[in-house]
Amino acid sequence: MLDFNIGCNTIGYNMRIGFMVNDAFGIGDGMESERNLEDPNEEARGFYQNSEEATHPLCEGSLHSALSVAVRLMSIKSDWNVAQAAMDSMVSLLGKLVNPELNIPQNFYQAKKLVSKLGLSYSRIDCCINGCMLFYKNDAELENCKFYGHARYKRTPGGKMVSIKAMHYLPLIPRLKRLYASMSSTPHMKWHHENKRPPGVLSHPLDGEAWKHFDRTYPDFVSELRNVRLGLCADGFTPFSNSGTPYSCWPIFITPYNLPSEMCMTCPYIFLSCIIPSPRNPKSLIDVYLQPLIDDNYNYGMKV
Template sequence: MTNFGRMGLRPEFVEGVIGFVEYAKTLDPFQRSGMIKYPCNKCQCLNYEKADAVELHIYRNGFKKEDTVWTSHGEIDNNFDVFQHYVPGESSSNVNSNAQSYRIDDMVQDSFGVHSDFDFANQGEEAPNVECKIFFEQLESASRPLYEGSPHSQLSIAVRLLSIKSDWNVPQGAMDSVIDLIHDLVDPNLEIPDNFYKAKRLVSKLGMSSMRIHCCENGCMFYYKDDIDLESCKFCGKCRYEQTSSGKKVPIKAMHYLPLIPRLKRLYASNRSAPHMRWHHEHRRPPGVMCHPSDGEAWKHFDRTYPQFASEPRTIRLGLCSDGFTPHSVSAAPYSC
């Protein structure tokens, strides 16, 4: 169905646009920033704008084709469940790739889209610090559409490539050959990563990288901090390296460490997760009512003991649970601590 009749816009189309804008105004992103992610046929739900501009864009360009469920604005698509949806004959990797695309778009638009035009001073909000500004600049640069109307960006392509390599254990040389083929098939002006190394480096700019730490063969110690230069274990004496035929030293055993602090910072960089990080401070319950650990006496005792720490709503308290976690080498048998 077209959006225009002979005399102009159809009344039912105008009512639909008004209804959509009114609905979007009730959601958290608009309440926080006064801006709406608009699904016009030209912009493909990639940008944020003020309500009147959103109406104008949709009147001119129509709604995004075949997009009748507003998953970008809070509705649930019953035909696609990113956690449980399965189509006979379709591999789970395809479903995971689709779900990953949704998560990438959410992260980019939620982290950068609202902040880009948000007036922190007039809203009484604290402006991003230098580190945060650098993050937003890198995210914005990597998340630009490859071409007008494209649902993909440098960042989404890089993440998909890394995911494919990990899911199917693709050798790096094979991945580089696939990327070369992609470059031969598409417009050479498109900003697609040139090889696996550059894709990995692009994603690492988001600050979510891991560290590879050498370990003792028997699990006695890590070669880390003060012990980083040791050649053998200071407990059992086992050698740290084995020597290859080419004379290169290779660690016998290593682990991958995911730094926690950058991940906590990213939770505050997103408009969607930041309110949950302050929930314990902003949703106090009256005495005698308990719906969160912050309502318990242990939490309140900690607040009284460390009042300076408790006065800042963005302080973080971690509760670690090891139930179901396997601390030893990967095994087919389930193990629980």
């Protein structure tokens, strides 16, 4: 994981940028021959090409790349809550002060576009104000709740129509693909099959009766050892309790249970999946907000 502290030294920071790209796309010292045992598909080739282009040094001997500059700019904007117009002004001034031949972003949009090549995307999905439905898939064009008629949009003082409530969904599939693209995680994705404990020993979810019942129920899924099993976690609320603390948003996390215990519950492998905005606990309506995640799992044959 990257540490975007403003005071970090340049050399260490750029080394971590390189580690991030190498780990995300499975390229690095000593790994090239292993990665090339099987030709990547078209999507993977695009990932490799974009990451290699983005990490070219700005000039000979430079410790910075266009990617490291873009990531640092986005980090500064996030850490200090800088307005986008202010960022554009600062980046514009930076471009006038340095060599114009250096390939640095000319504005915040270009910086964001460059970082997006790594596939760190998200979807913004409008919701009913009461959380009873998402304006999603077949309902994406509706302007009112199909159950109770609540409006989807409101008009701002400037006359612009904006959605009243929207959630953010961070696609899970690209992050799971990276588990098989990175040489540091690929060997561990079959750990759950290769490290079963004797009866009576419980050290991982695979040793529990629920896991064994699942194996008996879905033998076709179990036959492919690389299939991903996921655990779903929520922070700050429980679906059927009134004890949730009031927050402005509610996060949903996913972790792959294929990995050993010392990995699957650590920060790099706990994936933020959904951010649900509301001052109220989602409680039993949580299934409404999980629709995009459930669809991803259904389409790719994974089990939660």
